[in-house]
Amino acid sequence: MSSAMRWLGPLRSSVPEIDDNGWQDLHRLSGTLGDLCVTASNSAQDPAAWSRWLLGVRRKLADRGHRAPAGRAGLVWQTLAQFTAGFHDLDLRDATGPGHGAMILTEGSAQASARWGARLAAGELVGIAATERHGGSRVREITTRATVHRDGTWRLTGEKCWVSRVMESAGFVVFFRDPDSRISAAVVNADQPRLERKVIEPCGLGGWTWGVLHLHEVPIDPATDLLGRPGDGLGVFRRHFARFRPLVTATALGTAAGVHTLVTEALTAKTRIGLLPQVRDNALVVLGRTHAEITAALLAALTTSRLAADAHPHADFAARVGKAAGVDTALRAVADLAPLIGAAGFQRAHPVAKARNDLTGLLYADGIHDSLYRSGGVTLLTEPAAHVAPARPGVTAAHRYDTAA
Ligand SMILES: Cc1cc2nc3c(=O)[nH]c(=O)nc-3n(C[C@H](O)[C@H](O)[C@H](O)COP(=O)(O)OP(=O)(O)OC[C@H]3O[C@@H](n4cnc5c(N)ncnc54)[C@H](O)[C@@H]3O)c2cc1C
The missing domain is CATH 1.20.140.10 (Butyryl-CoA Dehydrogenase, subunit A, domain 3)
Known part of the structure; x- marks a missing residue:
């Protein structure tokens, strides 16, 4: 029995929604993570190599089908999976699961949910861009703004700071003021040319890059890219x-x-x-x-x-x-x-x-x-x-x- 499971084993009766298959999957995940971590030592001291290794682990685990079971048990299983990942290294917090991409799956249009569901299942990563210079604890005061373009699509302009996974993310969920000045959320592709990313060096949690996201009139289509109802950011x-x-x-x-x-x-x-x-x-x-x-x-x-x-x-x-x-x-x-x-x-x-x-x-x-x-x-x-x-x-x-x- 691997060590993370030694902590989890005695708690099994507290998670009745996890059936035998789910429990075996956790054992499998714990074992695979342990094996993969043995290969990590060469990259651990080089931040770029470490970030590539972490993303590689996420892709490998996705590839090998390490994912939460369907239905109500899913979130409870993922909680145990997160404990298992953290047991090896806090930087493995995105080893499995949709992470911030869950917002797209639960709140996105059918089109966005299908597209990003496939990308997340292949091991891609989604970041969240909420915090601004005035302070993340005052999320209601967001200033990043959408204006209406002549073709009816929107353009996002503003700056987000302290964003984790800033270089590794394939997309970001961005919170902004919509043209009616209400706070909305939308998904933006990270390879969008009007998106500029800058890296800042943190003093911990250095596995994934961290930094600033500048949005210079980034186009979004409110019909497909908005998450939740307009104004329900x-x-x-x-x-x-x-x-x-x-x-x-x-x-x-x-x-x-x-x-x-x-x-x-x-x-x-x-x-x-x-x-x-x-x-x-x-x-x-x-x-x-x-x-x-x-x-x-x-x-x-x-x-x-x-x-x-x-x-x-x-x-x-x-x-x-x-x-x-x-x-x-x-x-x-x-x-x-x-x-x-x-x-x-x-x-x-x-x-x-x-x-x-x-x-x-x-x-x-x-x-x-x-x-x-x-x-x-x-x-x-x-x-x-x-x-x-x-x-x-x-x-x-x-x-x-x-x-x-
Ligand atoms: C490692 C790391 C990763 C992060 N990742 C992300 C990310 O991926 N995406 C993202 O959007 N953000 C991210 N953040 C930002 C994080 O969510 C914010 O740091 C946090 O919400 C608040 O920090 P702030 O500097 O924005 O603080 P502030 O909101 O300025 O708060 C600073 C302090 O001032 C206090 N304060 C606020 N108002 C008052 C008041 N009126 N009077 C007295 N005190 C007050 C607060 O309670 C707090 O103690 C990350 C931050 C870190 C450190």
């Missing part, structure tokens, strides 16, 4: 992140579990060869506590994914506060575990140092934490009724989550 954003944030959370927790396993194995080996006479109590306490905290946060993420799959009114709230709390849990666990491995773990290329830097990036990406907790507090005061509605097993949201890689 914030709805598209909210519905997507209710599904996406538990996936991010599970990936972060997988990374913390990977560090936990590494530290546990290092201590075991040191004791076996007599380098440590015995493991001290402080280390044992950290191992026990962080294991319980990671597991509890993963169970919460699985519940949130289930709520999101059912389009439950609690899902959006649970995804916001759950992402902040789950990533905080992962980062705290790694910070507490890191000293147990000693100075070796402080080397830049060491997986523990990398995990710590990468997890720091997730304090901002996909929702900055103070804003997420704060908006959770606002929801609790203003929408208390949404939180007493029981989850209704068997009520399935009409979505097409399961149609891509």
Whole structure:
């Protein structure tokens, strides 16, 4: 049994929607990821080679049919798959699944959904371009704008910043003001010549490129490229992140579990060869506590994914506060575990140092934490009724989550 599955095995009764085939597929994914990671070491220190390797892994896994099962189980399976990917490296967060491309599959026109469904299933990647210079926590103040061209199509102009996967993405979901000044969302091809991309160097989460997207009158056809209803961009954003944030959370927790396993194995080996006479109590306490905290946060993420799959009114709230709390849990666990491995773990290329830097990036990406907790507090005061509605097993949201890689 591979190590990620050692964490997941005892949780099997908590995911009754995953049948034997789904469970076997997870084992297969975990094994394949483990095998592929053995070949990664040569590219890990060169950012361009690392990014190519990551995209190659995504394509290979898509090619070999590593994808979520159809229907309600899909999102829960993907949550476990994200944990498995994160266990090896947080940079593998896009190893499988539609990622931000899920917005096209669930909210796009039939044409866009079919076209991008095929591209995502072949391992292509879609980025999200929402944040602008005034601040990503104020998404309602978006200034990127669409104007109507004489042939009836629209032209998008503006600047998006801090965009992940900026060079690797085949397309972007862009949020902008439509000609009626309402916030809308549309998919834009990355090879569009009026789209300019600039790379910025991050201090963590460096696997995928990160940077700025300039849109200079980029043409879109509102009949085929818009996601959701015109003017419902914030709805598209909210519905997507209710599904996406538990996936991010599970990936972060997988990374913390990977560090936990590494530290546990290092201590075991040191004791076996007599380098440590015995493991001290402080280390044992950290191992026990962080294991319980990671597991509890993963169970919460699985519940949130289930709520999101059912389009439950609690899902959006649970995804916001759950992402902040789950990533905080992962980062705290790694910070507490890191000293147990000693100075070796402080080397830049060491997986523990990398995990710590990468997890720091997730304090901002996909929702900055103070804003997420704060908006959770606002929801609790203003929408208390949404939180007493029981989850209704068997009520399935009409979505097409399961149609891509
Ligand atoms: C690694 C990484 C990857 C990212 N990937 C993407 C991506 O793919 N696509 C994308 O669109 N964006 C992306 N982002 C942007 C990310 O979503 C934003 O960083 C985040 O939403 C907020 O950061 P900001 O700098 O825009 O902060 P701001 O919105 O300016 O917030 C900064 C701080 O100020 C606080 N603040 C806001 N208003 C007030 C106020 N009135 N008074 C006091 N404090 C206030 C906020 O709560 C926060 O603590 C990424 C960011 C990072 C770091």
